[in-house]
Amino acid sequence: MSKELMNKKDLDRALTRMSHEIIEKNKGTSRLCLIGIQRGGVYLAQRLAAKIQEIEKKEIPLGSLDIALYRDDLNIRKQQPVVRRTEIPFEVNDLKIVLVDDVLFTGRSIRSAMDALMDIGRPASIQLAVLIDRGHRELPIKADYVGKNIPTSLRETVEVQMEEEGVEDRVTLRKSESVEGKGAE
């Protein structure tokens, strides 16, 4: 049983709005960079970066961050998380980082991401941009930029599919058999 939450056009509009919000809140793009969280946030960060460049005519640094090694549930999970690439080809010290992820849920992934960033350098500040905020926070984490707020029950899952993966842009809400394992990726 699934329900479409956002289609290709919805997604594009949301990203455009978020790009404008990011530029507005940071009063421009100086010392700004985007880092996408593996895997869901990477393509989103790329698109946001492209849109920001279109608007401000300036290229901002773009990176990707793998958080597998910083997860708090390594001993509990059924399946060990896959370790992916962390490519941040610039110094993060004193930069304003906008972390990008697809779905904000318990907030634990963001906590992991922040710990990883702290080991990489000392950013001036960290902001958070997510496509979907589905509620059920377990840590005091909030997003600065949200594509869409979707109240969900624990029995549901939110799936984000993107063109870069070979399918059409789509956000779907699915009812799952059991309470969703929050560690699922």
Add this chain to the structure above:
Amino acid sequence: MRIRIQNGRIIDPSQGLDTIGDILIEDGKIKEVITQKSKQKLHDKNKDLINRESCTVDRTSDDCRIIDARDKILIPGLVDMHVHLREPGFEHKETIKTGTMAAVKGGFTTVCCMPNTFPVNDNASVTEFIKRKASQEGYCTVLPIGAITKGQKGEELAEIGTMRKEGCVAFSDDGHPVMNSLIMRRALEYSKAFNVPVISHSEDLSLSEGGVMNEGLLSVTLGLRGSPSEAEQIMIFRDIVLAELTGGKLHIAHVSTKGSVDVIRNAKKRGVHVTAETCPHYFSITEDSVKGYDTDAKVNPPLRTAQDVEAIKDGLRDGTIDVIATDHAPHHRDEKLREFDMAPSGISGLETAFSLSMRLVGSHILTFSQLIEKMALNPARILQIDKGTLGVGSDADVVIIDEKKEYTVESQRFISKGKNTPFNGWGLRGMPVITIYKGKVYEW
């Protein structure tokens, strides 16, 4: 004490027998062997006369035990001419008591124990000790094999004559070859005076070079030092040539390779007096059993290839190999539970030998009668002892075999102290169910 074993299939190659019949035992000797034919003759001759001296079918007297051997096979007690009983000196591995108990379980009523004890059996006192211990605590006949050289060092001849008088039936430095050809020559020559076989552990140590398994692709991929089959063949060839030169009685221990079988076959064709033995593992498994570094498969000579296994079977079939012996080599669990390089070689074989050898009958390599030749009659002839036969007047060493009985090998339940076997878990068919040694009945 009298025993009458009834209606069994009696297989005794020494008398050319393979027939249904009864065996009568009295005072530890075989009193009578009554075959169907002779029963019929007797019955026809004396229809009304029933011999009160022997137990009849329907009457059980106080001192006569009837054993029903219907569907069972009756054979002479087996003779194992290659066993390591470890006593004196290595009692943690095995003792004469536990070893002979295991032998009896395996259907053996005579075993010959190798001299690589501690101290080495290279003098009459150790021989006397072994004989005494065996008569006090042993469950079957124990015939010691004395060392060829002092300390088995391969340098000086041991007192072969004195040991012979004390009871040694053969001589061997088993565990080691006699590397020095001159000493081997002297041993073969000297032994003629005492009419004893010299049993050779044929291995060229300079070629086997500390190898712990068969040399080949597997030893390379396991990173284990290999001993080439040529190390065995070269030494067998040398030993045979020296036997030819001297006229001594040569017996080759534990033959394991195709090349060795070929060399022995050619020698026999030439008329050289040489006999040879192999062990059940050399016709049952290959070097693949070593995979995973299983020390229970570490044995010397090592397990070889499938071609060698086939050659050993051919050698048994055409008579090149005269004897199946066990080379029973028990070791303590802790000694085998270590680095493959450091673990001692050897398989605890007394309790699996018969069942493994029966597979040769099942696959038509040997007839049952030929099997008994290899495991009882031939060893007895080579050692010139009055065993391996159900002839009237011989010791009542009789084994009752249930050839249909299926079981799974459980090494932890071995009677032997040595649980080291690569056959653990194997499903086998055919085993001794009763062993009678000089009229004493052992059953389980």
Add this chain to the structure above:
Amino acid sequence: MLNNKDLLGIKELSVEEINLILDTAAGFKDVLGRDIKKVPALRGKTTVNLFFEPSTRTRTSFELAAKRLSTDVINFSVPTSSVVKGEGLIDTGLTVQALGADFIIIRHASSGVPHLLAKNLSASVINAGDGTNEHPTQALLDAFTIQEKKGKIAGLEIAIVGDIMHSRVAKSNIYCLTALGANVRLIGPPTLIPENLKAMGVSLFHNMEDGLKGVDVLIMLRIQLERQGKGFFPSTDEYSKNWGLTLERLSLAKEDVIVMHPGPMNRGIEIVSEIADGPRSVILEQVTNGIAVRMSVMYLLSGVKR
């Protein structure tokens, strides 16, 4: 997912498992590029280095890998331990496990020792070199290095030069590179290259010039000087003249050939300094990659459910 709790050898790995280790190692190499070269992934776990043979570089590499993953590391080297007092191998392993070891990294002179420990212990046993059997992490880091430099392994012409017979590094490399689809050549004197290795699909060369033609990757092995006494070759001088890597011989390989060596090198015997220090050498990168690959192995083993 890896299938076994231990890493005993390349022979025991499937191609999928090899690729998983290499892909994951790339993520760990990123960590090593940072200022803070540490991640909390295996925090609280205990690693014991059980080295029965002396080794500085492998042990240090494993130690660093274990520390970078935040495990606690204990070094148990034989001369200072109870093994000298006669404690058996299994007992040592059980003691180490009772101390709480999650990873036991073992190097031993007898082949099959890691397998024996793995069978009897619940900790993850990692083979750091056993006798003349295998040195799997060396082969994995070599494969990682080749993949990084050449972009692929399948179809490459890879030559391994030296004492193949006694080299666990060579064996592991043969298994790994053939599994990944490379064409492997073995070059060296006949006494040091077992003929029966042909059955593994490799080509044998006793003439170095013939063997080096068109090679993409060269793995030079350390010639062990003790072998001289046992009749394998008459002298290091003669060995060097026939199978030592010189600039002239190197020119027979492809122009973009890479030269590798597991270390330590006998400069002037199997390899000349100009090559070891030259532009074609990736020997030092092998060392860096070694830590990433070992981190990858430990991380992946920790995820195997028992």
